[in-house]
Amino acid sequence: MKLRPFRLSPLLLASAVLVSAGAAAAQQAPKPEQLIKWRQSNYQVIAWNVGRIKASLDGSYDKEAVIKEANVISAIAGSGLGALYTAGTETGTGWHETRARPELFTDKRVAELSGDFVREAGELVKVANGGDPAAVKQQFGKLTKTCKACHDDYRAKE
């Protein structure tokens, strides 16, 4: 009996390539734990800068510092944090157990709240560049309201 040379059908070959590409992508995709760590880290950095702006408003105002701090908040707000809320990250532990509530992943209102946050953070950068502490205090209030709006409904109580 003569053995036939092994021939791969074009369809099978294409499938093999696709599976292989899929496997490579899956290998590169960060694990849920890492994604949750990143989102917790982003909010920690925001919190650090919010706290520093508050300290400046409550104490002796530092215009240049507040501009830099507002820049960080605005840059992070606009950086596409939604990419860190992929399927599979609804529950889990990053640096600590996620406090994201299930509705955060399903409610259409979240996009609107997220847009409010981005807009008010951008506005704070503009006002901070103006250098008037009273105006910064007012805009800072508008910004932290957008934080609270989301936390109230979409972050589990501690």
Added chain:
Amino acid sequence: MKLRPFRLSPLLLASAVLVSAGAAAAQQAPKPEQLIKWRQSNYQVIAWNVGRIKASLDGSYDKEAVIKEANVISAIAGSGLGALYTAGTETGTGWHETRARPELFTDKRVAELSGDFVREAGELVKVANGGDPAAVKQQFGKLTKTCKACHDDYRAKE
């Protein structure tokens, strides 16, 4: 015997006010654990964005995304991270045990390396706005060299 009314000398009074202000500041000052969490969070956010820029350079280039990602890195770089390396944070655990080496807190060269990082991150924002992937790749290389320069000497091996 007639009791003299208690009189506080101006010097004592001034000292009392200073001590009280100092105590309030000490109360408000974040604990070393929190400071270490914040610095680890800042570097996690930088790493996330460095990874996304690399993915854009290795895959299909997304100009608008890279601008946003570079903005975050540059804003954080320029935000005064040194404030998170106060006395008492040389060792300790934030999200994990700090990998900062003791020399990071004493070597004068650190300020220079830190300046390199801020400068190259700012340059990346400019180049990203130009939108030429080859130029971004080159500048991205310059930036990550400044990361490595500091890690090589001042971050403990894992």
